[in-house]
């Protein structure tokens with residue numbers, strides 16, 4: 001067996017369209033995982049596919065030091081979509097790589113080493129990002145990691161302010177924790193993070209790898225708190241399924257970023273997909289659809305299964321349902337009995353991250369499937 005890392009599901013996927021996937025028998029599945037939020041526009045979106053086909057026929061790759069139109073368009077689209085002041089765009093290939101860059105940039109720009117991260121946080125699996133990831137299961141076999149990382153309880157503004165001092169290079173935090181269980185922080189938490197990092201001269205890094213690209217109802221989740229960090233990272237949905245990540249940086253970070261780079265940074269094909277994805281999200285106001293349909297879906301879930309589960313939480317189309325039995329059993333039943341694909345977040349949370357083009361009829365289908373599987377639990 002050559003595939004030694006991924007455990008495989010009993011469904012072989014053949015093709016996708018919009019919010020649906022089809023297996024080799026032609027069975028249709030409503031995709032409420034979007035393969036970890038990687039297809040915000042839905043599967044096989046025509047604008048992205050066309051941009052990729054067009055670029056592949058022209059030029060697949062050239063190193064980043066030669067300007068090419070596709071990369072310039074990706075830069076422009078991201079700079080226009082970035083929170084004000086974060087128009088310095090660095091492109092890479094994944095979420096962990098975007099966070100790795102953010103941490104290195106922050107160390108270089110501040111000349112300090114200490115990183116403050118949050119309990120239950122997830123920032124990726126390469127050595128640097130892993131050192132800021134909370135879950136010991138991911139870390140233990142690989143210790144020692146980079147060191148000088150302090151973890152504080154998520155959502156606790158006082159604990160954060162206490163941990164941040166004049167040796168702190170960066171605070172890295174998700175606006176809503178994804179892998180950790182769809183944890184929404186208390187109001188004012190992101191603003192408090194902004195204040196204490198500014199006071200200490202430390203960089204504030206928002207990891208929007210999962211919350212970004214419109215998932216929570218605005219292009220960036222941190223917009224809803226009205227807080228702009230020094231570095232905003234995103235990946236997952238950035239190229240609607242192609243491997244792409246980005247670190248959007250403030251001037252003071254970009255001006256002193258240090259010798260960091262990557263060979264595949266902003267390759268033309270991936271850049272074409274980034275441009276098409278970001279432009280389509282913005283032009284078609286997909287984030288506001290995510291906000292509206294997300295609200296509709298959560299209201300439906302509350303009414304149908306609110307009393308049968310421990311909690312339903314989230315924002316937009318980033319929804320966590322804390323179930324009373326193991327999440328994996330519920331997910332298996334959802335897939336095999338109700339043709340609905342979703343994700344776990346930890347042991348007890350069923351996580352919904354559907355494509356952001358979901359409509360109200362799809363949402364009704366989600367409610368039906370979840371009430372079939374989770375309704376009447378005690």
Ligand SMILES: *Cc1c(COP(=O)(O)O)cnc(C)c1O
Nearest residue numbers: 094095096122123124178209210
């Ligand atoms: C998935 C994720 C990452 C890691 O992204 P990869 O592309 O898998 O490296 C980092 N941060 C958050 C919040 C994530 O959800």
